[in-house]
Amino acid sequence: MSDGAARIAAAFPADRAAFIPYVMGGFPDVAASLAHARAIGPHADVLEIGIPYSDPLADGPTIQAAGQRALDAGTRPGDVLEMAEELRGGPPVVLMTYVNLLMAAGPRAFFERAARAGVAGMIVPDLPIDEGDDIRDAAARAGVAMVPLAAPTTTDRRMAMIGRRAAGFTYLVSVAGVTGGELEVGEALRRFVERARRAVDTPLAVGFGIRTPEQAAAIGAFADGVVVASQLIRMIEASPDPRACGPELAAYAERLQDALRAARNVPPGS
Amino acid sequence: MAEVTQRFGPFGGRYVPETVIAALDELADAYQRLRDDPGFRGELEGLLGAYVGRPTPLYRARRLGEAYGIGRLYLKREDLCHTGAHKINNALGQVLLARRMGKRRIIAETGAGQHGVATATAASLFGMECCVYMGRLDMRRQRLNVIRMKMLGAEVRPVDAGTGTLKHATSEAIRDWVTNVEGTHYVIGSAVGPAPYPEIVADLQRVIGDETREQILAEEGRLPGTVVACVGGGSNAIGMFRAFLDDAEVAIVGVEAAGDGIGTGRHGASLSVGRPGVLHGSYSYLLQDDDGQVAEAHSISAGLDYPGVGPQHSHLRDTGRVRYEAVTDAEALEAFSLTCGTEGIIPALESSHALAVLAREGRVMDAAGPVVVCLSGRGDKDVDQASAALGIDV
Numbered sequence: 001m002s003d004g005a006a007r008i009a010a011a012f013p014a015d016r017a018a019f020i021p022y023v024m025g026g027f028p029d030v031a032a033s034l035a036h037a038r039a040i041g042p043h044a045d046v047l048e049i050g051i052p053y054s055d056p057l058a059d060g061p062t063i064q065a066a067g068q069r070a071l072d073a074g075t076r077p078g079d080v081l082e083m084a085e086e087l088r089g090g091p092p093v094v095l096m097t098y099v100n101l102l103m104a105a106g107p108r109a110f111f112e113r114a115a116r117a118g119v120a121g122m123i124v125p126d127l128p129i130d131e132g133d134d135i136r137d138a139a140a141r142a143g144v145a146m147v148p149l150a151a152p153t154t155t156d157r158r159m160a161m162i163g164r165r166a167a168g169f170t171y172l173v174s175v176a177g178v179t180g181g182e183l184e185v186g187e188a189l190r191r192f193v194e195r196a197r198r199a200v201d202t203p204l205a206v207g208f209g210i211r212t213p214e215q216a217a218a219i220g221a222f223a224d225g226v227v228v229a230s231q232l233i234r235m236i237e238a239s240p241d242p243r244a245c246g247p248e249l250a251a252y253a254e255r256l257q258d259a260l261r262a263a264r265n266v267p268p269g270s
Numbered sequence: 271m272a273e274v275t276q277r278f279g280p281f282g283g284r285y286v287p288e289t290v291i292a293a294l295d296e297l298a299d300a301y302q303r304l305r306d307d308p309g310f311r312g313e314l315e316g317l318l319g320a321y322v323g324r325p326t327p328l329y330r331a332r333r334l335g336e337a338y339g340i341g342r343l344y345l346k347r348e349d350l351c352h353t354g355a356h357k358i359n360n361a362l363g364q365v366l367l368a369r370r371m372g373k374r375r376i377i378a379e380t381g382a383g384q385h386g387v388a389t390a391t392a393a394s395l396f397g398m399e400c401c402v403y404m405g406r407l408d409m410r411r412q413r414l415n416v417i418r419m420k421m422l423g424a425e426v427r428p429v430d431a432g433t434g435t436l437k438h439a440t441s442e443a444i445r446d447w448v449t450n451v452e453g454t455h456y457v458i459g460s461a462v463g464p465a466p467y468p469e470i471v472a473d474l475q476r477v478i479g480d481e482t483r484e485q486i487l488a489e490e491g492r493l494p495g496t497v498v499a500c501v502g503g504g505s506n507a508i509g510m511f512r513a514f515l516d517d518a519e520v521a522i523v524g525v526e527a528a529g530d531g532i533g534t535g536r537h538g539a540s541l542s543v544g545r546p547g548v549l550h551g552s553y554s555y556l557l558q559d560d561d562g563q564v565a566e567a568h569s570i571s572a573g574l575d576y577p578g579v580g581p582q583h584s585h586l587r588d589t590g591r592v593r594y595e596a597v598t599d600a601e602a603l604e605a606f607s608l609t610c611g612t613e614g615i616i617p618a619l620e621s622s623h624a625l626a627v628l629a630r631e632g633r634v635m636d637a638a639g640p641v642v643v644c645l646s647g648r649g650d651k652d653v654d655q656a657s658a659a660l661g662i663d664v
Contacts, residue, residue, distance in 0.1 A: 057286065
């Protein structure tokens with residue numbers, strides 16, 4: 001197991017689901033996003049940081065707009081890697097971006113730089129499991145875990161392939177759709193997680209559309225982790241001072257982590 | 271049954287969210303099963319004849335040829351297709367395919383609006399729900415086609431992101447597909463996108479080249495010396511080129527949009543000055559910055575205003591089988607006017623790019639034998655823009 005994969009696996013608590021908040025690097029600017037990540041960090045088990053990209057196919061309007069604002073503010077991939085470096089010592093950092101940025105940098109150079117910055121894992125939503133062997137190899141050599149995505153439409157045959165190649169954790173897309181949509185936590189989602197469980201050994205984190213601690217708790221009862229992204233961006237957008245809303249974000253993250261504890265009947269604060 | 275091609279050399283592939291992979295597999299399986307199925311072929315060919323008006327003529331343009339110093343210049347008249355461009359060949363084929371797959375809803379992206387109109391037409395013909403994504407700027411500059419789509423019963427969804435052009439409309443259509451993948455078929459309009467789309471679109475457009483080959487042989491008793499087509503995503507071009515790729519004696523030229531000029535950075539010449547990368551699901555030449563952020567394209571022609579290109583064109587560029595050139599907005603407008611004035615044909619601004627390269631190379635091309643240009647569409651949709659650019663008073 002790569003160094004990054006081991007660090008991520010160790011960050012998933014044994015007695016409750018992990019909380020994986022998302023911060024868009026450079027939104028509203030690099031310094032503010034770093035401050036937000038620092039505020040959330042103490043209540044996060046794994047921290048997901050987005051590198052803004054011009055054509056984010058898997059993202060709904062909220063993350064698209066945040067990414068565009070980060071790009072308009074001049075954010076470059078190197079800035080986000082520096083952010084990751086600043087966050088060493090906190091929860092393991094998993095970067096999220098699109099495949100063209102990795103290709104443009106050269107996969108080997110990109111992952112070596114990411115590993116030096118202490119990055120533990122990488123999520124690339126437009127790199128399905130049967131594409132980009134060279135990219136996966138480069139990540140493995142650098143000790144960065146390539147976290148695959150699985151969707152409700154993923155066939156059992158592909159789920160088995162994901163099981164063989166997954167590193168760190170596996171990201172289960174809650175619904176067919178883009179980030180930030182409407183999510184109904186119900187039987188279909190539970191069955192999807194069970195289906196993934198039969199094929200995949202890594203922890204299973206569910207994302208896309210999770211907004212409230214209640215939703216997170218409901219999912220945390222049967223999944224190993226929950227990712228919250230668009231909701232945090234909405235909070236930043238709605239804040240009177242989007243550059244200094246760390247305390248609000250921290251309070252939300254704490255409530256969410258508490259809800260995950262309660263979901264497995266672990267007393268808060270333990 | 272031959273498997274549907276996924277890669278052209280290193281180009282192509284499926285760089286898309288996992289959610290739509292199952293739908294791409296389903297599409298590839300269905301196409302592999304149906305592409306040579308007599309029932310499917312018969313239905314499509316019947317419609318291409320009676321409804322689209324195929325075969326389209328291969329017309330000898332004597333006065334335009336004279337102006338360019340070309341003795342035997344032929345125009346493949348895709349502008350005479352029902353709805354006014356080659357786009358209907360692909361849209362009809364894909365909508366038929368979608369019906370056989372049991373899909374009820376059709377979505378599409380459009381730049382110049384020709385693909386949107388063609389898709390709305392095919393959807394209307396089969397009573398299917400249709401939603402077309404179109405950039406806000408393109409809606410303004412191709413207003414006539416927006417009206418046509420609405421009359422045909424399609425919903426036109428404006429896309430405000432970025433510059434409001436084809437790149438953004440395509441991204442939004444893909445997001446719709448990711449969200450509504452069950453029951454929806456995405457009719458992609460050019461030879462771009464994740465596999466199997468580039469192969470399906472090329473296959474459905476190949477009728478252009480197959481007819482041309484037969485027609486030129488009947489007319490001239492020989493193959494053309496040169497074949498020319500414009501390249502945005504590259505569907506009319508690949509449809510024309512595929513019929514001649516194995517004929518080494520035929521020179522093949524693709525023409526991209528140089529916009530304000532390659533040196534200005536405001537253009538759509540991905541094959542001329544781009545680098546390989548991923549846009550809209552396939553690996554191909556792409557206009558991008560050093561970090562890999564996709565650049566905005568610029569062209570007077572909404573149909574060529576796209577920073578990517580179909581993956582087979584990238585392969586044909588690298589192997590050298592096809593030579594790609596780029597002409598500016600000004601050169602295209604000049605060819606537009608010349609064709610109006612010499613032939614009584616108003617060409618689309620896209621097709622005017624293919625014609626414009628003749629001003630540079632006509633005399634040299636003439637030495638190699640007959641020249642065939644794919645006149646991919648008619649210019650009715652462009653009259654507002656062209657008259658403004660040419661200073662025509664009404």
